[in-house]
Amino acid sequence: MKLCDIVQELDATTLNGEDRLNSEITRCGASDLMSDVLARPTDGTLLMTGLTTIQTIRTAKIAGVVAVVFVRGKRPPPEVLTVARTEDMPLFSSPYSMFVCCGRLHARGLTGLDGRR
Amino acid sequence: MASLKKFFFIKARDFVHAGEASIHIQSLLKSMHWDPVLIRRVAICSYEGEMNVVIHGGDGVLNLSIENDRLIIEIIDDGPGIQDISLAMQPGYSTASDEAREMGFGAGMGLPNMKKNADDIQIESEPGIRTRASMTFLLESPKETP
Numbered sequence: 727m728k729l730c731d732i733v734q735e736l737d738a739t740t741l742n743g744e745d746r747l748n749s750e751i752t753r754c755g756a757s758d759l760m761s762d763v764l765a766r767p768t769d770g771t772l773l774m775t776g777l778t779t780i781q782t783i784r785t786a787k788i789a790g791v792v793a794v795v796f797v798r799g800k801r802p803p804p805e806v807l808t809v810a811r812t813e814d815m816p817l818f819s820s821p822y823s824m825f826v827c828c829g830r831l832h833a834r835g836l837t838g839l840d841g842r843r
Numbered sequence: 844m845a846s847l848k849k850f851f852f853i854k855a856r857d858f859v860h861a862g863e864a865s866i867h868i869q870s871l872l873k874s875m876h877w878d879p880v881l882i883r884r885v886a887i888c889s890y891e892g893e894m895n896v897v898i899h900g901g902d903g904v905l906n907l908s909i910e911n912d913r914l915i916i917e918i919i920d921d922g923p924g925i926q927d928i929s930l931a932m933q934p935g936y937s938t939a940s941d942e943a944r945e946m947g948f949g950a951g952m953g954l955p956n957m958k959k960n961a962d963d964i965q966i967e968s969e970p971g972i973r974t975r976a977s978m979t980f981l982l983e984s985p986k987e988t989p
Contacts, residue, residue: 729891758947759947759948759950759952760946760947760948761891761947761950761951761952761956762952763947764887764890764897764952765952765955765956765959769879775947777946777947779945779946779947780858780861780862781858781861781862781894781922781946781947781948781949784861784862784863784865784866784890785862785947786863787866787869787889788865788866788869788887788890789883789887790879790883805859813866831937837969
């Protein structure tokens with residue numbers, strides 16, 4: 727599923743990475759625990775989180791995450807956006823809860839980090 | 844493989860810059876066209892180690908060295924040290940502050956993640972003085988992807 731279709735499905739606002747909307751995503755993870763993200767196979771995945779800190783961006787970068795969706799309408803402070811631009815990390819904000827975001831993408835055929843549905 | 848050495852300062856409790864050294868190392872290895880799986884393992888270990896110093900340690904340094912058949916990341920900080928290393932290696936054990944937990948850390952996964960991703964890890968600590976963690980990655984015949 728292309729990132730632009732994910733953005734549409736989640737009624738999300740693009741905060742960074744307009745030029746990356748053609749990226750293809752097949753697996754997703756959802757977590758507010760960054761060490762859990764680092765402990766899972768996250769290369770090439772989408773991360774959904776309610777955590778809007780600088781470390782969310784750096785963790786995503788280290789873990790090879792393709793894009794981050796902030797749930798519950800959360801928006802990061804300006805300094806986090808600055809780091810996202812520096813690290814070239816696409817960011818989106820969806821008005822839906824973590825549960826609903828996951829449900830909507832699962833219904834569209836996306837899998838968990840381990841490829842299971 | 845030519846030898847290469849780099850070092851980075853890590854400042855305790857500096858959550859704004861925490862992780863910059865590891866992202867620098869990740870970019871460096873990508874520019875050298877290393878195997879992506881090996882880069883990921885090195886980056887995760889480096890980042891978890893860097894965050895450990897920021898969260899728990901005093902100020903510290905991260906030394907990166909690449910020599911012949913291996914890459915070594917050595918992280919040394921000025922304490923307060925680890926009282927019980929075997930307990931700290933257990934998944935889920937954590938003494939992290941609320942501030943660290945608010946940043947998404949402190950789940951007790953840092954050292955287990957480092958152990959899982961490095962070919963070898965050595966941790967020495969003198970409580971109240973210093974901690975040294977040394978992680979080795981073999982460039983040929985590395986362990987299987989965790």
